Amino acid sequence: MKKVWSGWLINALSYTFVQNALMGAFFTSIICGIIGTLVVTNRMVFIAGGIAHSVYGGVGIAAFFGLPILVGATGFSVLCAVILAYMLLYAKERLDSIIGSLWAFGMALGVILVELTPGYNKDFMGYLFGSILSITQNDILVMAGFSFLLFVFLLL
Numbered sequence: 001m002k003k004v005w006s007g008w009l010i011n012a013l014s015y016t017f018v019q020n021a022l023m024g025a026f027f028t029s030i031i032c033g034i035i036g037t038l039v040v041t042n043r044m045v046f047i048a049g050g051i052a053h054s055v056y057g058g059v060g061i062a063a064f065f066g067l068p069i070l071v072g073a074t075g076f077s078v079l080c081a082v083i084l085a086y087m088l089l090y091a092k093e094r095l096d097s098i099i100g101s102l103w104a105f106g107m108a109l110g111v112i113l114v115e116l117t118p119g120y121n122k123d124f125m126g127y128l129f130g131s132i133l134s135i136t137q138n139d140i141l142v143m144a145g146f147s148f149l150l151f152v153f154l155l156l
Contacts, residue, residue, distance in 0.1 A: 017133050024135035027143035034150055047084060050099035054080045054106025060113030080106060 012018050039048045055077045062072025080102050087098045 017135075020135045020137065020140060021132045023140045024132060024143060027140065027147050030147050031143065031150060034154065046096055046099050050103040051077055051080050051084070053103050056110030057106035057108075057113075058110070060110035060117075063117045064113040076106065 013022075039045055055073045057080075058073040058076025059069055060072075061067070061076060062069045065072075083102065084095075084099065088095055091098065
C-alpha cells in the first residue's frame with residue numbers, strides 16, 4: 001500500500017500546475033504570515049477584511065465595463081483604502097462603522113454589476129476565493145518579488 005501512495009505522489013509532482021501550486025503556497029505562506037502578524041499587531045484586522053471584501057466591487061465594475069479584472073479589483077481596493085485612510089484622519093465617526101459600510105457597499109456593488117453584466121456565465125466567486133491550481137509561473141515571480149520587497153521593508 002505504501003508503494004502505491006509514493007508512486008501516486010511522485011506522479012502528481014511531475015505536473016507543472018502542481019509544482020506551481022506548491023511554490024505559490026510557499027510564497028503565500030511567507031507573505032500572509034508577515035502581513036497577518038503586522039495586521040493583528042496594529043489592530044487592523046477589520047480594515048483588512050473590509051478592503052479585501054470590497055474588492056468584489058472592483059471585480060463587478062471591471063466585468064460590467066469590459067476592463068481587465070485585475071485592474072478593476074486593484075483600483076477599487078486602492079480607492080477603498082484611500083477612503084478609509086481619509087476617514088481615519090479626519091472623520092469623527094467610529095471607524096468600524098465606516099469599514100463595515102465600505103465592506104457591504106463593495107460586495108453589494110460587485111454582486112449587482114456581475115448580475116447585470118450581459119453574456120457572462122462565469123463564476124465570479126472564484127475571484128474572492130481563488131484556485132491554487134491556476135497559479136502561473138508569472139504569478140510565482142510576482143509573489144517572489146513581493147516577498148523580497150516585504151523583507152526589505154521589514155528590515156528598514
